Amino acid sequence: MNSIASTATGQNATPSASTSGHGVAARAVNVSKIYGAGDTQVSALDHVSVDFARAEFTAIMGPSGSGKSTLMHCLAGLDTVTEGSILIGDTDLTGLSDKKMTQLRRDRIGFVFQAFNLVPTLTALENITLPMDIAGHKVDEEWVRSVVTTLGLNDRLTHRPSELSGGQQQRVACARALASRPEIVFGDEPTGNLDSRSSSEVLNILRNSVTHLGQTVVIVTHDPRAASYADRVIFLADGQIVDELRAPTADSVLDRMKHLEEI
C-alpha cells in the first residue's frame, strides 16, 4: 500500500533539508497580534516571521502564554493579525472576505484541535467527509478508504463520536484533516488529551503523512516526545521566536527547553 502506513517507528531521521526545495506551504511575515487596548493590552505575537516548508513536519513549542496558539490561529485563517501578513501558498490572507477565508479553510487547510473536533450528531465517516460534503465536492472514495484503513477506523465508521474513545476521536479528526488533501494540516495540542499510546498513534499518522505523502503539518505541543516526531521545532517565548531545532529528539528538545528557561 502506498499510503501513510509503513515503518511506524515515529523517529524519522531524514528531515528535508530546509525551507527551499519543495517551496513554502505557509508563511508569516512580520506578524504581530495585539489583544485588547490601553492598560490591558497584551502583545501575543511580536513581529514574528517564519516559513513552513512543504512536506515538512513542524512543532511549535514554548511556555504557556507564549503565543503558540495565537500564531497557529493566525496561520490557519481562524483569526486575523494586527500587523504583518500571512500567506498560505501564494494567497495573502490579509483582507480576505469571510467567505473567501472560509473557503480557504475548507479547501486548503486541515485541522485537528485538542478536543471537540467532531459533530456529535454525525457518524465518524460523515465527520470525515464533512468539509468535502459542505463544499459539495465529490468525495474521493478510494483515498478516503485508504486513509480510514491506515488509521484503523474501518470498523468504527458508523459510530457516533460519543461511542468512540478519545484516541479514536482524535484519529477520526486526523482522518478528516487528511481526507480532503489540504495544503497544510494544523494541530493545536492534538494529543493534549490522550494517553501515551493514543498520542503515539496520532503522531505516527501525522509523521507518515509527511514522509510518504508529502503532507505539510504544523502542530503546537508541550510534549518533547511529541515534538521529536517533527522535522523541525520552533520555540516561542513572549510572542517571539527565540530558537529553532532541526531533527529533534525528545532529549534534545528537553535540553533546549531547560536552556530557554534559564535565560
Place this chain on the structure above:
Amino acid sequence: MTTSTLPPPSPADAPPDRPPQRLKSGGSVVRKVSLRNLAAHKVRLALTVLSVVLGTAFIAGSFVFTDTLSHTFKGLLSDVGQGVDVQVTGQEDDSSGVPLADVDRIKTIDGVRAVQPVMSGQIVLIAADGKPTQSGGAPTEGLSYSPPAEQLGQPYEFTEGSPPTASGQIALNQGAMKLAKLQVGDHTKVLAPSTGTVDVTITGVYKTKTDTGGYIGALFAADQARSLFTDGKHIGTVYVAAQPGVSQDQLRARVAQQLPDMKVITGKQLQADTEKDINTALSFINYFLLAFGAIALLVGTFIIYNTFSMLVAQRLRELALLRAIGASRRQISRSVLLEAMLVGLTGSIIGIAAGVGLAYGLRSLLNSFNVGLPSGALQLTPRTIIVALLVGVLVTMFSAYTPARRAARTPPVAAMREEFASTGTSLRRRTAAAVGFGLLGAIALAFGGLAPSGGGAASLVGLGALAMIIAVLLGAPALSRPIVGAVGAVVARPFGAVGRLARTNAVRNPRRTAATAFALTLGLMLVTTIAVFGASAKHSINALVDNNVRADYVLTGPDAIGVPVQAGAVAEKVPGVASSLALSPLDVRINGKSSGGTAVDGPLAQLLPYKLISGRGELSGHNIMVSQTWAKDHKVGPGSSIAMVSSDKRSVTATVSGVYENNELLGPWLGSGDFGREVTPPQFEQNFVVLIKAQPGTNLATLRTNLENATDPFLVVKVQTAEEFKGSQADQINGLLGVLYGLLALAIVIAILGIINTLALSVVERRREIGMLRAVGIMRGQLRRTIYLESLLIAVFGAIVGVAMGLVFGPLFVHTLRDQGLGEISVPWGQAVLLLVLSAVVGVLAALWPAARAARTRPLEAIADL
C-alpha cells in the same frame, strides 16, 4: 516510550474527599457565582426570562380575556332584580305572562308598595346610515319606560333630552347612540318581529352600566311598549315592591296566595336565578376558555421546563466545578433554586403585563373581524395574578431543580471532562406509558364513534382525545425520530450535507424536539379539529339546502327577529311569485314539557320536498306531521292524538297525519301556518325564513328586484338565491370559526416564540460545535440554512402530529353530532396541507434570529474555553 511528561488530566487535581466545610462562606460564594453567572450570560439570561414571560403571559392573557368576557356578559344583567322584592311571571318561561286583571289585583294586595309591569322584547334599531345597528352579540331590546315613581330599581338617569312620553318616541342608552351614530331629535326606525317597522324620534339619552357591552336598550312609552311587546291581555313580567316592614318572603307568600296560577319568586331568588342563567349561558364559552387556560398552563410550563433543562445542562460543568471545589449538593441546589426563583419572579411579573397586552391585542383583533363579542374594560383579577405568579415561580423552580439535582449527582470530574450529551435516560418507559394511554384513547374513541349520536358519545370521544393527547405528549420523543427522519428525507435531501446536519440536529435530543414542538402540536390539533367542524357544518348546510330547498329565492332577516311576518305576506303578493312558504317556530307543551316544532305556511311539498314514511302528508286544521325519530320517541304514528297546551294556556288536540323522514330543515314536527297562529301569541310570531317559488317563465332578475322593492320597507329582509343563502350561512360559520381561530392564534404565537427561544438557546449551547463547523469551512449562509431547516423540521413534526390528531378527533366529534345537524363529515384536506406548509414557513421565520446569531459565531469559539 516515556509518558512522564504528558500532562495529566487536570480536573482530577481536586481531591474528591475534601470536606465541604472547608468552604467557609460556601453558601454565599455559591450564590455569588450563581448571580455572576446569570449576569455573565446575558443572552442566555434574557432567553430564560423570556421563556417565563411567554409562559405566564399566555396564562395571564387567556385569563384576562376570559374574565373580561364573562364580566362584560354579567355586567349586562347586573341590574336585574334591583329594588324588586317579588317578581310575578307566567308559570312557564314561554307562556304569555300575567293577565292584565291579575296585574291590577297585585296592586290591591296588602303590603305592596309599587307594581312595575315590565314589557320588553327583541328589536332591531336602524342606525343613522339606514342599516341595522350591530350590537356585537349583546342584546338589543325594547323596554317600557317607567317614570321614577314607578321604577322599582334605580330610576333612569338621563344625560340628555327627556324620557319618551308618547308613541313614536324612544330614549336610548349612551352606547346605543354611539353605535347607531344617532342624535337626540333624530328620526329613525325600530323593528319588532311581530309588528314590523315603527317610526320613532329620539327624545333622550340615558346612562346604563351595561353600556360597555354593546348593549342597546330602547325605552318606549308604556302604551307603545304594550302594543309592541304584549298581546294586549298579558304582561310578561311584573315587578313588585314591598312596603317597609314587609319582608320579601312575606310578600311573596301573599302574592302567591292571591295568584295561584302564576310563578311568584322573591327578588333574592330572581337575582340568584339570573346569576345561574348567566353562568349556564356562559358555560360553553367558559368550558372553551377553561380548556384554553389549561392549554396555556401546559404550554407555558413546557416552555419554561424546556428552557431550564437546557440551561442547567449547559451549566453542568460549572456546577461540577463548584462541587469539585467543595460546595455541597445542598448548596448547589439552593443556589439553583434561588436563581430560578429570581428568574421566575421577574419573568412572571413581566409576563402578567404582557398577558394584559396580549388580551388587549386579541380583543382588538377580534373586534376588527367584527365577530360580535361584547367589549368591556379588561379585567385583571387577583386570581390571574396569583395563578400566573405561582405557575411562573413554581414551574421555573421545579424545572430548574430536576436537572440541577441530576447535575449535583453527576461526579464532578465526569461533568467537567465531557461535553454532556444531555440525552438523559432511556425513553423506553415513557414510550411504554404513551402506548398504554394511546390504547385507552383508541378504545374510548372507538366506543365514542360507535355510540348513538349525542352528548354521551361526544364525551367519550372527548375522553379518548384527552388520553390521546397525553399519549402524544409522552410518546412524541419516540415519534420524533421516524417522523423527522421521513420529512427530512424529503425536505432536507436536496440540501446535501447541510440537510444532513439539520436533520440530525432536529432529533439530537428527542425530548427537547418533542417539547419544543408540543405547543404547535396542541394549537394545530385544535385548529384542525375546528376546521373539520366548520367544513362539516358548511357541507351539511349545503347538502341540506341542495337536497331539500326548491325555492328560487330565500328571504331571511336578522337572527333575533327573523323575517317580519308582514314582510312575508307582502312578498307573497309580488307579481311573478307562484308560491311562498314561511317557516316559523311553534312552541307548545306536551305532557308538561315544552316542545318546539315548525309551522309551515304554504305549499310545503313544492318548496321543501320531504319524504313521507307513513300516513298522509296533510297539515290542515289540527293535523300535524312528525319526524321518524320523534314518532319513535313519543310512540306515536298516523292517527295518534296529541294533547298540546299553547303558551297562553289553551289546550289543543293535534292529530298525527303522517310521519316523514328526519329532515334538519323541518325539525321534529310540523303544523300548518294556521295552527301556528292559533297556538302562538301574536307578539311571539316571527318567521325564520320565507321561501319563494317563481311562476314558470318569470324573469328571475326582475322578480328579485320586485321582491327587494316590496320588502325594502322592512329594512332587514335579505333576498337571496339558494346559492347565496348557502354562502351567507357559510359566512356565519366562518365568523364563528374566526373567533376560535383568533383565540388559537394566541396559542400559536406562543408556540412560535417557544421555538425561537429553544432554538436560540440551543445555538448558544452548540457554540463550540458551530465554531468548529465554521473552522472546517461551513459558510455563514450554509450555517443559517442548517438552522432554518432544523427549525422547519421541528415545526413540521409538531404540525404533522397536531394535524393528524385533529383529523382523527374532528371527524369523530362531528360523527357523534350527526343527529344535531352535522350529518355530513367533510375533511378540509386543502386546509390541512396549508397548515403544514404554513408551519414550515413559521419554522423558518422562527429560526431567523437564532440562525443570524449562529452565523455570527467565530471559528475560534470552537477552541475557546467555556
